[in-house]
Amino acid sequence: MITLADDEKAIASAIKQLSNQAGSHSPSIFTIAEKLPQLEIKIDACFLSNSYATDLVLEDFRKELIHTNKIKKVIEFYPSQNQVIADVLSTHLNVPARNIFIGSGASEVIQAVIHNFTTRKIIVNIPTFSPYYEFVKEGIVVVYNRLDPQENFNLNIEKYIQLVEKEKPDTIVLINPNNPSGGYIKLSDIQYLLNRLSWVENIIIDESFIHFAYEDENYEIKSAAMMIENFNNLIIIKSMTKDFGIAGIRAGYGVMDKEKVGYLLRHGHLWNSSGLAEYFFRLYVSDKFQREYEKSRIRCIQESRHFFSELATxxxxxxxxxxxxxxxAELTNGATSYDFVSKLLIKYGVYIRDCSDKIGLDGEFVRIASRTKAENEIIVDSARDVLQNAWEYKEVSY
Amino acid sequence: MITLADDEKAIASAIKQLSNQAGSHSPSIFTIAEKLPQLEIKIDACFLSNSYATDLVLEDFRKELIHTNKIKKVIEFYPSQNQVIADVLSTHLNVPARNIFIGSGASEVIQAVIHNFTTRKIIVNIPTFSPYYEFVKEGIVVVYNRLDPQENFNLNIEKYIQLVEKEKPDTIVLINPNNPSGGYIKLSDIQYLLNRLSWVENIIIDESFIHFAYEDENYEIKSAAMMIENFNNLIIIKSMTKDFGIAGIRAGYGVMDKEKVGYLLRHGHLWNSSGLAEYFFRLYVSDKFQREYEKSRIRCIQESRHFFSELATxxxxxxxxxxxxxxxAELTNGATSYDFVSKLLIKYGVYIRDCSDKIGLDGEFVRIASRTKAENEIIVDSARDVLQNAWEYKEVSY
Structure with a gap:
């Protein structure tokens, strides 16, 4: 058992309250810092990003926008319209601009797709990223497909196809890799699913974490975006927040049938990118940035692998x-996620995600983000400390 | 007549093409600069803003975000959710946070309101800001109420009430002051309209330009936002782009019935503000900024008055x-808006808005933004030059 001292209990309960106010998402570290100034958050391991890539973006931002004072134009004037930025992305993605829809964060793309194209029934695998069922409007049926912990929360493809054929939804969602379970569907399996489910009107594949996944030692990114040529029911949704560590910029995009892009743009979403988002998209497609980013991406993957193996011990x-x-990660020794998360935050300044609000998880689960190498070491040491104390306490109490 | 030389004709036609691609909006100066590098745009008088306020924001931005390196957090981490930022605005607006909906620019608020609450019929006064009819979805009836040039495009209130009573729409839109005509409805008349039309489900009042309007020499802002307590069909829409000259930040808000705000937030719009937008809203409500801004606002109004009177001569x-x-402004001597706008841009680097694509305007109209004092003087001199030459040419050709 993890025991909280009385003062820790008070803080833990205040954090819980903030979490409740934030709905099915963790409160931001700014909100926590404002409401609980006595807490010192050293590491935000709730936050899913490649912070090496953040450094790359910031370096260019200082050089290109601040030192040149181009920032004035970026702040003062209207950024380009949606299709102009789509055009910037097109060559890099190897997808025609008419198939690209730019969003102010992936969440705007999710919202636009689900509000406009889901008209009857949606199947969502759980545990999942909550907007996929929260953004659904009244009258739409949500079918939850519970991923099996016995199968490591991986998608069982044949069982899934059976469910889709039975339920006949107009929309299905696959997050790949899945959030919060991390489960991955290989590109060949995605293709197999697309072939088998060609009659489903909207097949959403959320690739917000695809830059961290790999299938062999080349670490090549296996996006399904190019398959849009062959499957007009495919909808790729991509956040730039995670791989580039730029949540504050709000940048994302979707790849979908050109009729869908046209429909969305006829009714809005014209100036939904900020000047900084446009700057970022232009930076992102540049060869120089790509070369540096690729190194940071592989570094991030390798360090994450090491981090996960440490946690597993x-x-x-x-x-x-x-x-x-x-x-x-699941707490298997009787500790609650509430106590574990609270202790880590209050005593060690390490903020991880309590998954007790995630539907589809029975038990005590937390989600731990891989940060920089130095931060990961602190997370490992702190978690070990909390768990070891819990274990010792348990031995004593028997 | 304004005559374009052959090389000017070629450029004018290229600009026209860019305009057509930009739909019912002017192409951004970035797009023009990219596609027509031979053009030198010195003054963007298409762009509607208070550039003194831009300077204030930029000054604080450099001091608070760049010099302190807080910019890293603003770019890297998630900004606060919609309701947290609404809470920041609440005291300043004297409106409860539950009645405030934050948008990534006013255009997101327009889109959210029209997509979610307009279900049958909308009345739009023309000429107008085009999203009010463009964002309307298939199946909704749009009734255009043509403002009368004989009445200086001002709203004729009694005639308007008759029209609304006849058409029985669920939504009406008043832009106050109106874009592009500049016509203003006094706050007492707004109140009268609200009282007479209490049965209309959605009364949108777009106050994006209200900071430039005044009713007496105190230059007090006469927003209808506080009336939300008495009229739950009232929807105020406010862009921050114009008064603060920060189009690139994408910041706006709506004030509406709490049930409407609740509905929108249940289905999305949670993280629609960027880090810079949140930074701006927090700056905006600070006493220090308000004091400085108020000076810049009055300066902007006074200089605009002087500018308009010069143009009128x-x-x-x-x-x-x-x-x-x-x-x-209307060209009354046989010159076309196309020639006038092209000549000003190509020969003088002054970019103004050709209104030939605006529905509800029969004739040759342009919209000219007031910029800084120095820029306004150049605009006046350039326009006088173009018109005087046109006049002389005309005299000769008779």
Whole structure:
């Protein structure tokens, strides 16, 4: 058992309250810092990003926008319209601009797709990223497909196809790798699913974490975006927040049938990118940035692998296999996720995600993000400390 | 007549093409600079903003974000959710946070309102800001109420009420001051309209230019936002782009019934503000910024007044009365808006808005934004030059 002292209990309960106010998402570290100034958050391991890539973006930002004072134009004037930025992305993605829809964060793309194209029924695998069922409007049926912990929360493809054929939804969602479980579907399996389910009107594949996944030692990114040529029911949704560590910029995009892009743009979404988002997209496609980013991406993957293997050695913590930059972990020694998360935050300044609000998870689960090498070491040491104390306490109390 | 030389004709036609691609909006100066590098745009008088306020924001931005390196957090981490930022605005607006909906630019608020609450019929006064009819979905009836040039494009309130009573729409839109005509409806008349039309489900009042309007020499802002307590069908939409000259940040908000805000937030719009937008909203409500901003606002109003009166003296240009930071002007000597806009841009680097794509305007209209004092002087001199030459040419050709 993890025991909280009385003062820790008070803080833990205040954090819980903030979490409740934030709905099915963790409160931001700014909100926590504002409401609980006595807490010192040293590491935000709730936050899913490649912070090496953040450094790359910031370096260019200082050089190109601040030192040149181009920032004035970026702040003062209207950024380009949606299709102009789509055009910037087109060559890099190897997808025609008419198939690209730019969003102010992936969440705008999710919202646009689900509000406009889902008209009857959606199947969502759980545990999942909550907007996929929260953004659904009244009258739409949500079918939850519970991923099996016995199968490491991986998608069982044949069972899934059977479910889809039975339920006949107009929309299905696959997050690949999945958030929060980290489970990955190989590109060949995606293709197999697309072939088998060609009658489903909208097949959403959320690739927000695909830059962290790999199928061989080349670490090549296996996006399904190019398959849009062959499957007009395919909808790729991509956040730039995770791989580039730029949540504050709000940048994302979708790849979908050109009729869908046209429909969305006829009714809005014209100036939904900020000047900084446009700057970022232009930076992102540049060869120089790509070369540097690729190094940071592989570094991030390798360090995440090492981090996960360290976490897996801890007593009382079951770590599920992940192809993302985070792991889902289960507390197996009677400790609650509430106590574990609270202790880590209050005593060590390490903020991880309590998954007790995630539907589809029975038990005590947390999600831990891989951060920089130095930060990961602190997370490992702190978690080991908390779990070891819990274990010792347990031995004593028997 | 304004005559374009052959090389000017070629450029004018290329600009026209860019305009067509940009739909019912002017192409951004970035797009023009990219596609027509031979053009030198010195003054963007298409762009509606208070550039003194831009300077204030930029000054604080450098001091608070760049010099302190807080910019890293603003770019890297998630900004606060919609309701947290609404809470920041609440005291300043004297409106409860539950009535405030934050948007990534006013255009997101327009889109959210029209997509979610307009279900049958909308009345739009023309000329207008085009998203109010463009964002409307298939199946919704749009009724255009043509403002009368004989009445200086001002709203005739009794005639308007008759029209609304006849058409029985669920949504009506009043832009106050109106874009592009600059016409203003006094706060007491707004209140009268709200009382008479209490049965209309959605009364949208777009106050994006209200900071430039005034009713007496105190220059007090006369927003209808506080009336939300008494009229739950009232929907105020407010862009921050114009008064603060920060189009690239994408910041706007709506004030509406709490049930409407709740509905929108249940289905999305949670992380629609960027880090810079949140930074701006927090800056905006600070006393120090408000004091400085108020000076810049009054300066902007006074300089605009002077600018409009100068333009009004020009032969061949009829300037309509405006309470915004721009004027609608009509070419009355046979010159076309196409030639006037092209000549100003190509020969003088002054970019103004050709209104030939605006529905509800029969004739040759342009919209000219008031910029800084120095820029306004150049605009006046250039316009006078173009019109005087046109006039002389005309005299000769008779």
């Amino acid at each position: 801890m007593p009382g913590l079951k770590v599920y296999p992940s192809m993302a930059n985070f792991v889902l | 020009m032969p061949g240009l009829k300037v309509y009365p405006s309470m915004a930071n721009f004027v609608l």
